[in-house]
Amino acid sequence: MGSSFYVHADSRDGGPAWAFTRAELAAALTAHWPGASVADSVEGWAEILVEVEPGQWAELSYNLRGRAFSFEDREPWSAPLTVLHTVLRDLAPDVPVVWWPDFDAVLEPFDLAADLSAVLDAFGA
Template identity: 45%
Template sequence: MGSSFYVSADREHAGPWAFTGEQVKEIILRLWPDATVSSAYEGFLEIVADTGTDRPAELSFNLRHGTFGFEDRGSPAGPLTVIYEVVRELAPEVPVVWWIDYDVDPQPLDLTGGREAFIGSFPV
């Protein structure tokens, strides 16, 4: 059984992200027109986008908590690409953290150094 990873604003230092699910959906469909983003269902958007990485990005956005989530299925580059592009456009000044489902100890992600640095700061 695999784990799940979560990415959100660093609430301890900056509060939650202020963007909406509609804004997330608009950016994803603008950047990846063939992507699918579900309508809000039980407080989540389900996202599938071919980001040009080794496999399509499959992730969700929790509307209530403002948190992206994705399962540990090989390389995290696809989901992290989507998250980076959304956050870069909607909240570039807000610090970003990640954690794994069994250890809720948020670790920073580097949003300031570009997409490769962002993905590279995710140690899995």
């Protein structure tokens, strides 16, 4: 079984949580990628599938209760990172964000103020 990455609002010091709804998330995704799909899977989870570029797919899950995104540790990471960077800048641009791999859970900043190439570089993508 492979590893996963998680992306969540940084609420360690009482910071704000994401307030967007599943419907708002779906609307933001389809505004940027008209063919994007957001499907409910198991209770409390939404499965996201986006063709970011021709032939380059992003597959993510969003936990509606825990308000965390996850995606598999499968390169290229640029597709899911592009989706996250884009929709979080639309839906929660002022909320600090962190990411971490499930194998060590060390929180790293996910800088929404930076341009996408800087985010990809910081992530190692």
